[in-house]
Structures are given as structure tokens and as C-alpha cells.
Amino acid sequence: MKARHRRFAFIALGVASAALACAFVLNAFRANVMFFVSPSQIASQEQTRAHRFRLGGLVERGSLVRDVDGRTVRFVVTDDRASVSVVYSGALPDLFREGSGVVAQGTLGADGRFHADEVLAKHDEKYTPPQLERALREVRASADANTGARR
Known part of the structure; x- marks a missing residue:
């Protein structure tokens, strides 16, 4: 069970990191669009x-x-x-x-x-x-x- 929770935590952390990176990129893009x-x-x-x-x-x-x-x-x-x-x-x-x-x-x-x-x-x-x-x-x-x- 413990390994399963750890694996889920790593996956959740990876998805959250990717979402945060996408948010930063889209925000920078929106700020520079003319x-x-x-x-x-x-x-x-x-x-x-x-x-x-x-x-x-x-x-x-x-x-x-x-x-x-x-x-x-x-x-x-x-x-x-x-x-x-x-x-x-x-x-x-x-x-x-x-x-x-x-x-x-x-x-x-x-x-x-x-x-x-x-x-x-x-x-x-x-x-x-x-x-x-x-x-x-x-x-x-x-x-x-x-x-x-x-x-």
C-alpha cells in the first residue's frame, strides 16, 4: 500500500508541475501578444x-x-x-x-x-x-x- 501511495504522489506532483509550467508559459505568451x-x-x-x-x-x-x-x-x-x-x-x-x-x-x-x-x-x-x-x-x-x- 505504501508504495502505491508514493507512486500516486509522484504522479500527482508531476502533473501539478506540468500544469504550473503551462500556466507560466501561457501567462508570458499573453503578456507579449500584440x-x-x-x-x-x-x-x-x-x-x-x-x-x-x-x-x-x-x-x-x-x-x-x-x-x-x-x-x-x-x-x-x-x-x-x-x-x-x-x-x-x-x-x-x-x-x-x-x-x-x-x-x-x-x-x-x-x-x-x-x-x-x-x-x-x-x-x-x-x-x-x-x-x-x-x-x-x-x-x-x-x-x-x-x-x-x-x-
């Missing part, structure tokens, strides 16, 4: 202000403004349905341009502006992040459906 959000999702209150996330869309033409300090820039990211003002302090990528795709990583402030700590520009004319491409496709489809309904 979600992609479009401006229309922010406008519909789907994104909370407390979490870090990636904002993706197109840089609105005529929206790029550089502050006097030379490092801080302000621009608007849009997905043709909604727009979000972005503030970024740092060097912009060489391919960053108005009218082109951008993914900014940061948090949404209480002032409604997205405070980015990293900005990624689209690296090629043919490349669009899959999430951005999907969001833009949905916007175009709904716009086409609305245009068809008006006829």
Missing part, C-alpha cells in the same frame, strides 16, 4: 485604452505635421471608415509617406490620440499587412454595398 486594430474598431469602442496594441491603416494625405523639436510627428491613420490621430516621437522609417500603409505600436491615450512608440512603414508597393488588407477589403465591400443600395 493585437492589430483598425481605426474603425477604435471608433466603435472595441479596443480598451489600457492595453498596448498595433494600429494599422493608411496615413491620411495632408495630415503629417512635424513639431518644432524635429523629433515629434503627428499624423492621422485611416481605414476609409474612421480615423485616429497618432503622436510619435522618434525617427520615422525611410518609406513612411502620406497615403501609404503604416502600422504603429503603442497605446490609446485618454485624449483619444494614439501614442506610438514604434512606427513601421510598408516596405514595398505590393506589400500590405494581411490584417490591414482584410480591413480595407471589408471597407470597400461595405462601400460598394451602400452604393448599390442607393441605385
